[in-house]
Amino acid sequence: MSDRSLNKQTLVVHDVHNEQYHGAVTMPIYQNSLFTFHSYDAFTTAMNDPLNHHLYSRGNNPTVNDLERRLALLEGGEQARCFASGMAAISAAVLSVIKSGDHIICIDQAYGPTKELIGSYLRKFDIEATFVDGSSMDNIQQAVRDNTSLIFLESPTTLHFQLQNLSACAELAKSIGAATIIDNTWATPCYQNPLSLGIDLVIHSLTKYVSGHSDGMGGVVIGSSERMKHLGMHEFLLHGGIMSPMTAASMIKGLRTLPLRMEKFQENGLIVAGWLEKHPLVAKVNHPGLSSHPQHHLALKQMSGSSSLFSFETNIPLLQMRCWAERLTFFRIGLSWGGYESLITVHPCQRESSSVVRIYVGLEDPYELIDDLAQAFECITEFEGVRR
Ligand SMILES: Cc1ncc(COP(=O)(O)O)c(C=O)c1O
Known part of the structure; x- marks a missing residue:
């Protein structure tokens, strides 16, 4: 095979x-920077074709x-x-x-x-x-x-x-x-x-x-x-x-472990995205794996699965959403994604007084992540005019 x-x-x-x-x-x-040769002939051959020989570690x-x-x-x-x-x-x-x-x-x-x-x-x-x-x-x-x-x-x-x-x-x-x-x-x-x-x-x-x-x-x-x-x-x-x-x-x-982890990331991401989609304070979830995504058919055509980074839009202003993010326990505020830990960043939206929240769902239990998001939302439900 x-x-x-x-x-x-x-x-x-x-x-x-x-x-x-x-x-x-x-x-x-x-852990070596260079390779040595038993003859000058072998060394010259490698020098003339560095991409196909072990000559120097800035190469092969x-x-x-x-x-x-x-x-x-x-x-x-x-x-x-x-x-x-x-x-x-x-x-x-x-x-x-x-x-x-x-x-x-x-x-x-x-x-x-x-x-x-x-x-x-x-x-x-x-x-x-x-x-x-x-x-x-x-x-x-x-x-x-x-x-x-x-x-x-x-x-x-x-x-x-x-x-x-x-x-x-x-x-x-x-x-x-x-x-x-x-x-x-x-x-x-x-x-x-x-x-x-x-x-x-x-x-x-x-x-x-x-x-x-x-x-x-x-x-x-x-x-x-x-x-x-x-x-x-x-x-x-x-x-x-x-x-x-x-x-x-x-x-x-x-x-x-990449293929194994990706299966879990896909599952966790879709569980959290699906929950967010139903939340009254969430206006829109941007996740290509959801059937509500405007290009979901294209996603199905050219991808065989989805990962766990996505975003949602809300009519809550940026500063309020940044306070919301600070209330989270399992989602930490940070730039990257793809690790084991869940992360969150809050961005301005084109529509004034709205925000885009980028969520990275890690390998924690997705239902505990949902509880975490829910408790942070509960603190702002009294905020006026935020429902979709
Ligand atoms: C989509 C995307 N491409 C490329 C990069 C750059 O990768 P690196 O930080 O490894 O240079 C990043 C980093 O965040 C990214 O999000």
Whole structure:
């Protein structure tokens, strides 16, 4: 049976017995910066082809390579390269497909620093960007220019949870000779495999669900051998934002339980989102896994499951909702997501005197999380004019 046809949970758990490592059950951590050679010939061969030899750990390190191999298999890509953070992976992927004078189309709700990179930082290389509401293909189509070389996607987005039609975006990009990159962090390789829908490069912030324990940072770019070879020689080797072997070992540990944890995250997230949807102080829940989500059919078409980060909108003003968040016991106020612990952030809404609450549901008992949310809501039920 080839590794590609294995169930995802088997794939992340299974290691072949390897005499090279004395049958060690886990891959050893190669904590070395360089590799030495018994002959000058062997050294020269490696120097001439650094992407395919163990020469220097800013290039190939067996522990990092093992994580890359597993992530490529999970995502259905030919090759992967790991980076020190999700942003390092995004920067490398973007820079690998553009040149000075190009134009980029980017989703207007993409992760903030991604937008800053594409919309501000790259201006110094004479690169222009158009930000579009990607829930409609017409918006993306209308933004196309003669020099559009990249369509950058993030589906779903991580505050309003809007989707893009990935196969339609890939088709459009191919017809104009542009590349497509997607930030697939939300769905993880367990629930969405955009390469199979025609997308060129997939990036993940491994800091989130893959690490899974809020104790490590990393990123990955996955794609065809051809695209990854180009990225490997330039944005990977030259920029050097690599992942350390210790971090790779910790990520492999997270990966071993990723499919299992995702099942639980999906279940917990839907239980809490379903409860919120019925709460009188909640105006709207933004979760692609709920049938009330306007793009639920598209979600079912291009994803095989959902994760546990979502948001809700309420007619309670921002300051009141921030006090509400402070009353929670199990949801802690913090920026990231994908770990074991539930988190919450409160954001301004386009509609004045309303708020958007981003909820990350962790691995606690979902009914105890609901009790926690309910007790915080009880403190503000007397507030005037907040019901939907
Ligand atoms: C959707 C998304 N993509 C990318 C990133 C960046 O990842 P990292 O923090 O690992 O650089 C984040 C971080 O929060 C994110 O939420």
